[in-house]
Each structure stands twice: as C-alpha cells, then as structure tokens.
Amino acid sequence: MNVDAKRSIEQDIAHHVHPQTNLRQHAEKGPTMITHGKGVFIYDSEGREIIDGFSGLGCVSLGYHNERLAEAAMRQMNTLPFAPTFYNRSHPRVAELGERLIGMAPGGMNRVMFQCSGSEANDTAIKLIWYANTARGEPQRRKIIGRIRGYHGNTIATVSLSGQPHMHAKFGLPLPEFKHTELPNYYRFHIDGESEEEFSARMARSFEELVLREGPETVAAFFAEPAISGGGALMPPKGYWEEMQAVIRKYGITFLVDEVVCGFGRTGNMWGAETWGLKPDMVSCAKALSAAFFPISALMFKDELYAEMMRNSDEVGVFGHGYTYAGHPVGAAVSLQALDIYDEIDLIGHVRKVSKRFLERCDAMQDHPLVAEVRGVGLFCGFELMRDAKARIPFDPAWKVGALVQDFAHDRGLYLRAIGDRISFMPPLIINEEEIDLATERFKGALDDAWAVVKNKI
Numbered sequence: 001m002n003v004d005a006k007r008s009i010e011q012d013i014a015h016h017v018h019p020q021t022n023l024r025q026h027a028e029k030g031p032t033m034i035t036h037g038k039g040v041f042i043y044d045s046e047g048r049e050i051i052d053g054f055s056g057l058g059c060v061s062l063g064y065h066n067e068r069l070a071e072a073a074m075r076q077m078n079t080l081p082f083a084p085t086f087y088n089r090s091h092p093r094v095a096e097l098g099e100r101l102i103g104m105a106p107g108g109m110n111r112v113m114f115q116c117s118g119s120e121a122n123d124t125a126i127k128l129i130w131y132a133n134t135a136r137g138e139p140q141r142r143k144i145i146g147r148i149r150g151y152h153g154n155t156i157a158t159v160s161l162s163g164q165p166h167m168h169a170k171f172g173l174p175l176p177e178f179k180h181t182e183l184p185n186y187y188r189f190h191i192d193g194e195s196e197e198e199f200s201a202r203m204a205r206s207f208e209e210l211v212l213r214e215g216p217e218t219v220a221a222f223f224a225e226p227a228i229s230g231g232g233a234l235m236p237p238k239g240y241w242e243e244m245q246a247v248i249r250k251y252g253i254t255f256l257v258d259e260v261v262c263g264f265g266r267t268g269n270m271w272g273a274e275t276w277g278l279k280p281d282m283v284s285c286a287k288a289l290s291a292a293f294f295p296i297s298a299l300m301f302k303d304e305l306y307a308e309m310m311r312n313s314d315e316v317g318v319f320g321h322g323y324t325y326a327g328h329p330v331g332a333a334v335s336l337q338a339l340d341i342y343d344e345i346d347l348i349g350h351v352r353k354v355s356k357r358f359l360e361r362c363d364a365m366q367d368h369p370l371v372a373e374v375r376g377v378g379l380f381c382g383f384e385l386m387r388d389a390k391a392r393i394p395f396d397p398a399w400k401v402g403a404l405v406q407d408f409a410h411d412r413g414l415y416l417r418a419i420g421d422r423i424s425f426m427p428p429l430i431i432n433e434e435e436i437d438l439a440t441e442r443f444k445g446a447l448d449d450a451w452a453v454v455k456n457k458i
C-alpha cells in the first residue's frame with residue numbers, strides 16, 4: 001500500500017461516518033479503499049483487481065469508465081453548471097430529458113419530476129399522493145403499504161415504507177402510516193405441497209386482508225420493486241403480480257413501481273414493469289438513469305394526479321415542494337448521454353444475449369452444498385443459502401454464512417453482496433461472457449471456501 005492510500009485510510013477512520021456500515025468494525029478494520037475502476041473492474045489501494053458483481057450499488061450500468069459521459073458532464077459544466085428549476089425557471093437539457101423519459105416510460109406516464117436520489121423520488125411520490133388525495137377530498141387516505149424486506153430509500157418516510165427492521169431499530173420508526181405486507185419468497189415460505197401460483201394467491205389474500213384491516217378508505221398507495229433488490233435479489237413467484245394487481249385495482253390503490261434498480265435494462269427489458277406485466281400509476285427511477293455518473297432520479301406519473309396538484313397549486317398559490325438540485329443540468333446532460341449510449345450499443349439486446357450465459361453459470365451453482373435456491377432474470381440473480389435445502393432449514397444466523405461467502409469472494413476478486421444468507425449478484429450491464437465466466441468461477445471458489453469452514457460446524 002502506498003503512503004497516500006495509508007493516509008486516506010487514516011483520514012477515513014478518523015472522521016468519515018459511513019452509511020449502512022458496522023461502525024465498530026469500521027473503526028477497527030478501516031475501509032476497503034477503492035482507488036479507480038475500468039469496465040467491470042474496480043481496484044483497491046492494495047492493488048487488487050476486483051470484478052464488481054454488485055454494480056456499485058446496483059447502479060453502474062456502463063461500468064467504471066466512459067469518456068462520452070465524462071465529456072457530456074464537462075461540456076455541461078462549461079456551459080451551464082447549475083440552473084434552478086424553481087420559480088418557472090428551466091434549462092434545455094432538463095426539458096429534453098423529461099420528454100425523453102416520458103417517451104419511454106411504462107404505463108402511459110405524462111409528467112416527470114427530478115430529484116437527486118431514489119429516496120427523494122419515492123419521498124416525493126408519497127408527498128404527491130397525500131397532496132392529491134387532499135385535493136380529491138380524501139385526506140384520510142394516507143396509509144402507504146410496502147413489503148417486508150422491500151427497500152425504497154432512507155428518508156424518514158421511505159425508510160418507514162421499506163420493510164428493513166435494522167433500518168427502523170433505534171430510530172423510532174416506521175412512522176404509523178406505513179404498513180408492510182408479506183415477502184413473496186416462495187422457496188422459503190411456501191407450505192409443503194403448495195404450488196407457486198397457490199403461494200402467490202395466498203400472498204395476495206394476505207395483502208387484501210391487510211387493506212381490509214386498515215380500512216380501504218384509508219389506504220393511499222402500494223409501493224413495490226418489480227423484483228426485490230435490497231431485500232435479497234428476490235424474483236417474484238409465478239402469478240404473483242397478476243394476483244397483487246387485482247387487489248390493487250379492486251380497492252383503487254395508487255400503485256408506484258420502484259424501478260430504481262430494475263429500470264434501464266437490469267431484467268432484460270427497459271423496465272422491470274415490462275418483464276412482469278406491471279401497470280403502474282407512478283414510476284420512480286434513478287441509479288442507471290445516469291449510469292451512476294451523476295446523482296439524479298426521476299418520478300413519473302399521470303395527468304390525473306397532475307390535475308389534482310394543479311388544483312392545490314391554484315388554491316395555495318404555489319406547488320410547495322422541491323429540492324435545490326432538482327433537474328441539475330449536469331445530471332440531465334449525463335443522463336441524456338447515457339440513454340443515447342444505451343440505444344447505440346443496444347444495451348437491452350446485450351443484456352438478453354449475455355444473460356443466457358450468466359443464468360446458466362448461476363444455475364450451475366444450485367448443486368453446491370451451501371446453495372438452496374438460485375433464481376434470476378437478465379443480469380440479476382439471487383442465491384438462497386441454507387443448511388438443509390430440502391427440509392428448508394436455515395443456518396444459525398450467528399454463523400453469518402452469507403457474509404462469509406461475501407468475504408471469500410472479495411478475497412478472490414469478486415464483489416458480491418450478502419443480505420443475511422441471501423447473495424445478490426448483479427454485475428454491470430456491459431459485462432461480457434468471458435467476464436461472466438471469470439466472475440462465476442470466483443463465486444464458485446468463494447462458496448467452496450465458505451463450505452470448508454461451515455461443514456465443520458454442522
């Protein structure tokens with residue numbers, strides 16, 4: 001390690017407080033200091049080359065080097081580095097990006113608002129739903145339903161909506177208006193003999209019971225990721241979305257589809273909504289919108305909701321919401337360039353092509369003694385680790401088997417993400433077949449390393 005890297009690590013430990021991190025472990029062990037990246041590879045201060053099997057945080061769609069994106073940012077910085085979108089002001093790039101996104105959005109969206117993160121997009125959505133319900137004369141319709149293990153962000157409202165107990169603990173959250181329905185993990189939670197379709201119908205019944213218990217007249221919205229990402233790369237079981245959407249429609253619940261991870265090709269279509277036939281009323285997206293080269297997010301919705309916003313704006317005199325950096329010119333320019341690149345390189349076609357190899361290689365790990373279930377789509381795959389796959393007996397959580405696999409993978413030069421004993425594998429969308437082979441070889445090696453430790457405990 002060179003002197004600069006050592007100094008960076010000391011500075012980091014001394015002052016930088018890290019999100020979503022075990023603080024004691026960080027104080028003792030310090031960070032993995034990533035110094036640069038190229039393609040699907042990142043490099044740390046020890047000089048190690050690591051395949052990023054988690055795309056940063058599910059965001060680095062085009063990998064870690066792209067001159068066109070860098071030039072688009074530079075050009076915009078030299079032309080107009082900032083312009084507010086408050087008070088009727090605008091700039092050409094944000095207007096163009098709005099038109100472009102609406103042109104490609106799923107489900108007939110007409111309007112778009114920009115923010116800097118997925119959390120802010122979803123938080124804005126919650127506010128707009130409440131705002132519109134007030135205009136409609138239904139101010140009591142405030143409850144928002146998410147799912148256990150679902151993830152929609154970290155503002156006070158979006159983390160309340162997320163079903164992540166470790167993000168609620170000690171914060172006095174979730175807020176009372178936020179409710180959670182079941183996690184559709186078929187493998188883990190099906191009753192013996194229950195088919196996937198029957199399980200999905202049971203999930204929908206449980207959702208309907210929650211709506212009825214809360215009172216449908218108080219339920220404003222249901223938020224969901226097409227496939228659960230932060231909760232463990234979990235694909236929906238067969239029939240799940242048909243059953244869930246029937247309940248959503250029956251009670252006139254606003255349906256927000258959170259495309260923050262699935263959007264822009266992850267599942268082999270532009271949107272997760274296309275992959276699973278979702279009919280959203282609102283759509284949030286972020287991350288790959290700018291290929292993660294600039295923090296920007298978008299919330300899209302329909303004219304019906306906009307009409308209600310207009311009524312409130314008329315009454316109050318202003319639509320009283322917004323962030324300083326909403327529709328930032330550099331973010332808009334970078335996003336437009338990213339969307340151009342996606343079209344020009346036929347990113348979706350590429351994902352579909354390499355997905356075959358990716359899923360084949362992932363499926364081949366199904367027989368590993370640590371692995372109970374492998375399920376994926378596009379370049380998005382989840383692995384369930386279990387002590388006994390057949391009897392569905394989990395490992396003792398204290399053994400931290402998922403974390404063990406994650407650490408061994410890192411030692412072998414692959415970054416994966418363990419969420420409890422589920423592993424999320426979602427490389428940058430530009431990954432090629434040789435890199436898939438290399439990544440999955442390292443993954444398999446990490447499973448073997450972890451098994452060598454775990455088998456002695458069983």
Ligand SMILES: Cc1ncc(COP(=O)(O)O)c(C=O)c1O
Pocket residue numbers: 057116117118119120122151152153154225229230258259260261286287
């Ligand atoms: C599905 C989903 N929604 C929302 C968010 C929040 O986005 P951000 O971290 O940009 O606020 C995330 C973050 O990972 C996410 O996975």
